[in-house]
Amino acid sequence: MDSPITAAGIRRYFKTLDEHMKKLKLYGDEESINTLAAMRDEFLTMLNAAGIDKHGKGTTAIPKNLAAALKQLAGSQQIESIQAEVEAMLAQLDAQPDLEEMPRVDFEATPRVDWKEGVEHLKDLTLNDLWRKLGLPTDALVFFQERTDPTATIDPWTPEGIEWLQTNPLAEALMPRWHQLVSILFLVDCMLKGNPVLLMDEVGVGKTMQAIGLIAIRAFFYDHFASKGKFPGIFGSSDAKGNLKDAPSVIVCPPTMLDQFTAEIHRYLRPGTFDLLPYVSTYETRPQWWQKIWLKSAQRPRRRILLASHTALVSDAGVAFETEKYGPTPPKAKNWDSKKNTTIYGQEWGVCILDEAHCARKYNSSYNATRGLREASLMTVALTATPIMTKPAVRLKLTNALRGIMRGQKKSESEAAQEYMDVVMKWMTVMRDRFTGYVVRRTVMSTDNTGKPISGLEPFTEHNIILNLYQWELDNLDVEASELAEEHGGAVLYGAGKVSSRASLDALAHILQYHLAEDGRQPLKADAEGRGVEPDPAYDTQPVTDLPDKIVVYSAFPASNEIICDIFKLFGIQYLELNGKTPMNRRQGIIKQFQAADRDGPRVLILSGVGSDTLWSALEDDQLKGRVWRQPQRKKVRVYRLIADKTPDVFLNNISFDKGAMHEAFVGSTVHLSEFSTSVIALVQPLTVY
Missing domain, CATH: 1.10.287 (Helix Hairpins)
Structure with a gap:
């Protein structure tokens, strides 16, 4: 038997x-x-x-997030209502003046090599010009929410969230800013041409709205062409050979960003206008997913969005393509014909949005996965704020560099470093030339058509607090440096010595106590001895609002968090902790608890190892600041840098400067880098945290 x-x-x-x-x-x-x-x-x-x-x-x-998504799929009545709304918008356009006679923007006018933001040729357009050139029926993005929750604490796709937006006086109007509409106009032109775009806007500028706006406009452009035989706005006179394909869109992001992307899509798009389905885990955990899950959506393909994790994409690529064989185009697996339809590569995608695209910068499994998806997509937008990567070994070997700092650098190493930078800068110019017309890059310091900063925020202030270590700390650091240089080449020097600084931890605790005691206080500076802090009379206090001040503490080395937590407990400071090891199902809960905390709750968030590196680069430094100094920020942001004097901070600063210089050379901007690398950052900010 x-x-x-x-x-x-x-x-x-x-x-x-x-x-x-x-x-x-x-x-x-x-x-x-x-x-x-x-x-x-x-x-x-x-x-x-x-x-x-x-x-x-x-x-x-069925996973919890997928079950929730299935409950939010649009029903037939809701779909018919949205389609009737689209037809009404198209009829409204018939009553407006013909926009085809408007001068068409010369999207090819970007001068080669001289570009800085990639959209200089649109600089003189007003907000009204942009709306008219897109040909939208009202001054709002189609299918977008009209109002939003500035605290980002409600889900606009739930019955409670819908009611909140309709009735709560705290809800604010949701409108794209000038720079976002400029980018969307550029993206639409690239979409109609089939050109890919590298969207490198700095953190805080709002790349996500631009990407989702493109997906929404693409669906409307399809409906417009199907009804009128042409695209709206200035694109009505384009040499279009026919309508866009009725194809769905796909967004790929790291697993840690799935919840945030879901929340952002819900925040921007009205419920019922699009179906959103998560695509997670590995290939083997998704048997018959495309037949059993994907086809549950009754929406037309152009109004479906697949939100895929990077893990899921790489897993599918392992089935669809030859593993361990890399090149400009990933080689298809021998059983491609029988397997492709069971993977993400069996679909044709209208728009593909690749978040954190720099992860696929090398020939590896991530490259194969993303390049294969681009081949299956009619238009690709790659999102990244850090195109110049940040591994310290790129400049010089870490061992030799640290040994040079601690024992004196030889002239030959210095000359080699300069020669390296000279070659890098030369090739950055060549790369810029070849990327002309395919890159958009704005920072929070960029300006709009009126000359105002596009951030719309009051400038933040930076406060470098240079601390003198206690003599016993310097002695211990010197002993550790000598031993590590002999045994390990100094590779773990910074992690072993710097983060346990008693002076830095004392200063951090006093900074937090000071700002938690009262809202809007003057920032602090180092005292005369360099071991304490005191109010800085060069700055004024800030107005007190209904929302309490809150603080984000960035710890570059998660291993040191235990010490930081012990110090906070000693000083009676309530805190929450979020790091790379925090389970995904707990992250959103921690953030919501931090957002909702009143003046008697935990108003300090320790952040480490979550979507950021150890700040080997000025670009990651900018990213970290951009996570709190961004819309809908309402308060003055103070950035503290605790710098231990006579430590390898100078070495980290050199690496940061070189990486920043490479990036600035690529985007053609003036170098505006931070003076010091960051060991700990404290940011006083309001309720919303990203």
């Missing part, structure tokens, strides 16, 4: 099969490997059809 199939038996089968394939690979027996691979795939397909994965576990349970 045959033995029943058990979970343990399934696991043993796959383990044995994989071991045999590894052995056959050593002997180069491709024919046998392919035969076993086909057997493996066939058996896995049978299991998946039965709702079982390769570990023998059931796969029928």
Whole structure:
């Protein structure tokens, strides 16, 4: 009698099969490997059809986020209502003056090499000009919410959230800013041409709204062409060979950003206008996903959005493409024809949005996954605020650099570093030339058509507090430096010595106590001895509002958080902690608790290892500041930098400057870099945190 199939038996089968394939690979027996691979795939397909994965576990349970998304799919009545609304908008356009006679923007006019933001040719357009050139029926993005919650604490796609936006006086008008509309106009032109775009706007400028705005406008442009035989606005006179394809859109982001992207899509798009489905985990956990889940949406393809995690994309790529074979175009797997429709690559996508696109900058599995998705997409927008990456070994070997700092740098190393930078700057100019017409890059310091900063925020202030270490700390640091330089080349010097500075921790605790005691206080400066802090008379106090001041503390080294937490407890400071090890299902809860905290609650958030590196780069420094100094910020932001004098901070600053210089050379801007690298940042800010 045959033995029943058990979970343990399934696991043993796959383990044995994989071991045999590894052995056959050593002997180069491709024919046998392919035969076993086909057997493996066939058996896995049978299991998946039965709702079982390769570990023998059931796969029928629907993840919580997917179950929530399925509940929010638009019903037939809601879809018909939205379509009637679109037809009404199209009829309204018939009653407006013909916009085709407006001068068409010369999108090819960007001078080669001389560009800085990529959209200089649109600089003189007013907000009204931009709306008219897009040809939209009202001064609002189609399918977008009219109002928004400035604290980002409600979900606008829930019945409670919908009612809140309609009735609560705290709800604010949701409108794109001038620079966002400029970018959307540029993106629409690129979409109609099929050109990809590298959107490198700094954190806080609002890349997400621009990307979602493009998806919404694409759906409306399809409806407009289907009704009138042309696109709206200045694009009505384009040499269009036909309508856009009725294709869905896909957004790819890191797993840690899925909740935030979901919240942003809900914040911008009205419920019912688009269906949003999450695509997460690995290929083997999604049996028949495209038949059982994707087809549950009754929306037309152009009004569907797939929100995929980077992990899910790479997992699908491992099935669709040859693994460990990289190149400009990823090679298709031998069973491509039979497997592609079970992956994300079996769909044709209208717009593909790739968040944190710099993760695919090298030939590896991430590159294969993203490049393959671009090949399956009619238009791709790559989002990144850090195109120049930040690994310290890029400039000089970390070991040699640290040894040079602690024991005196040889002239030859200095000359080599300068020669390296000279070559980098030369090639940055070449890269800029080749990227002309495909890049948009604005910072929070960029200005609009009236000369005002596009951030719309009051400038933040930076306060560098240079502290003198206690003598015993300097002695210990010197001993550690000598030992590490001998044993490990100094590679862990900074992590071992710098973050445990007693002087820095004391100063941090006093800064927090000072600002938590009262709202809007003067910022602090180092006292005469360099071991304490005192009010800085060069700055005024700020008006007190209904929202209490809050503080984000950035800890570059998560290993030091335990010490920081102990200090906070000692001083009676309530805090929350969010780091790279915080489970995904807890992150949103921590952020919401921080947002909702009143003056008696935890108004300090320790942030480390969440979407940012250890600040080897001025670009990551800018990113970190941009996470709080951004819309809808309402208060003055103070940025504190605690710098321990006579430590390797100078070394980190040099690396930061070089990376920043490379980036500024690429975007052609004036170098405006921070004076010091950051060990700990404290930001006094209001309720909303990103």
